[in-house]
Amino acid sequence: MKGKIKIEEELCKQCGLCINWCSKKIIATSKKLNLKGYFPAVLKAKDKCTGCALCAIICPEVAIEVYRE
Ligand code: SF4
Ligand code: SF4
Numbered sequence: 001m002k003g004k005i006k007i008e009e010e011l012c013k014q015c016g017l018c019i020n021w022c023s024k025k026i027i028a029t030s031k032k033l034n035l036k037g038y039f040p041a042v043l044k045a046k047d048k049c050t051g052c053a054l055c056a057i058i059c060p061e062v063a064i065e066v067y068r069e
Pocket of ligand 1: 003004005021022023024025026027043048049050051052053054055056066
């Protein structure tokens, strides 16, 4: 299964849960601050996302949307 995610960077509070829970370990922390002063999560390997949605389920800020292809 292939998927892709969209992270709403301005909603992210850098809790790190999606980074730890991603089944493929393909989410990392951005080097750029968002407007709230957090380094938001970013997807680093788009082609490896399975669309499993673990990251979206675990995100307390509901900052991640998942699309399956
Ligand atoms: S949908 Fe699954 S594989 Fe894709 S980024 Fe989220 S946790 Fe990782
Ligand atoms: S789980 Fe949500 S709030 Fe936490 S780092 Fe990931 S995107 Fe940001």
